[in-house]
Amino acid sequence: MGIGQNIKRAWRHLGSSSADAKRAFPEATLTAITEAITAGEQTHRGEVRLIVEKALPFDDAWDGVSNRQRALALFADYGVWDTEDNCGVLIYINLAEHKVDIVADRGIDRRIDSATWQAVCRTMTEGFRDGQFHDATLGAVKQVNELLRQHFPANGSRANELPDKPLML
Template sequence: MQSAFNYLTEEQQKQIEQAVIDAEGKTSCEIVPVLATSSGRYDRPEDIVGLWLTVITALCFWYFFPHAQGQAGDWGGMPVFVELILAALAMVIAFILGAIAGSQIGWLRRLFTPRQQMQDEVAARAREIFFDKRVHHTEGGTGILIYISLFEHIAIALADQAVIDKLGQPFLDQICQKLTSGLQSGEPAETICEVIREIGEQAATPLPRAADDQNELQDVLVLID
């Protein structure tokens, strides 16, 4: 699973930070871009993959090492209790390996995680970051959070009510769609910069930057592993 800390090059991170500076030079909005590795724990894939690998292991034992009543199986006269112990041990190992695979292999985690659950986790994490990073506590109430979660391939745009009143919720929804498309197309840095510039242009007139406007939040790309 790709970490947020090595997803973009240092140069790409600087480009995003410069885009924030340029955009905030036109508007009173405080724009905070956030790139997260994942937004949820997602335990379900570990159990499912572990269970399936255990079942496959049990079927392999049944097929390759049959044991007819009154006969030693293909294990050369090995006592039944030893066979059972070995079979149980193999299935335990299979479950552990499956659980590890389900937790570490990204496409397996996505395969066995409902899309709605991922969307809920990303939305909840975005709201948490919105308050933790004090995006919601700007003096003019003009904070905008651009939250991108890499594992889920989902982006969320959150804004204070003053921003929503001026720009409209459809504009924020459009930004989310553009960010999601950028992740899927393999051009995340360019898309993030484009979205930030678009915010600056759209907010310049309804939420202009005042002469005495103070920069309340750092103009950096926040990385969360």
Template sequence: MVIKLTPQVQSRIGDAIAAAEAKTSGEIFCVLARQVSSYRDISLGWAAAAALLLPLGLIPFGFDPAWIPGLGDGWQAAHLSSTDVVVGQSLAAYALIQSAVFVTVFMLTSIPGVRRIVTPRSVRRARVRRAAMEQFLAHGLHITRERTGVLIFAALSDHQVEVVADEGIYSKVDHAVWADAVEALVKGMKNNDPAAGFETAIGLCADVLAEHFPPGHSNPNEVEDRLVLI
């Protein structure tokens, strides 16, 4: 499924943030990441493991260099002096098979859908969370006046969503609220309607912010009201 991020979608999300922040002194920021990691190390790991283990399965079947064209002549050595040649051919054939397995598995696990399946969920969750924290800090949500910054973060290729709240608001709110916001955004992404997902998540966060941090006489906009694409 392809998520459509038209200017209208981005404008709707920006308007939703502005409307939400009119009810609170807190700050809400939204980020949509197309990809938080290449996961190249995961593909390399699978390829290396397959290259080491899969060719071993050929040994019980009497692995012979002659199986690979050009590495065997079909004649058996009759003298001990030819043993080195046979061993060399066997090693070359085995190394060639390992290389072919490595390249094949690496290419297969580099396909986005396959890569997502073979990457442990805990690894994807950790990298999305790290990317969300990097955005939280990069955009100064940790230095708002009352420490009430909230980041709503979605990672497209990972199908993961994170909500990060600063300490000023996190400790005062039932954690189920953040779970509801995550669920709302996930539902919008699944329905190919990111604007609706973000709007609902923003609204839920705004409600708890307004409850604990209503707008004061001075309510500066400390963080820009827009969806950031990375």
């Protein structure tokens, strides 16, 4: 990435505000997402974590950290990998760039391929282009829950290992 691109990208991230994030994901939307994750986790063994970041930290934006690299870092930082059955799934949304990445723990990654996850990401990015953050995100959570239900159906009660409420950074 050239210096001009770095400046442009860093500026875009610097210019993203918490108010923008709250408009895209108001409390009612966060509640609906929480409820969808909670309901879905009753039907499968997966643990879904959704993180919305208004913008990358300035140094990461300047240094060219990719959306995927940031998602992998957050996957580790927030312990999404640290579930009993290696069944964590992170849905990471970078609002400044309207980019989405899904990182699945090794137990899930062996069964669901990257092309399938990319299709779920497209559900969100296409909706985001039209300003449909609520519906696009709920549609993607529904898709993730369905994939986990197909490949990792519930087998009795278990502890909820990760918070269901989206994390806003």
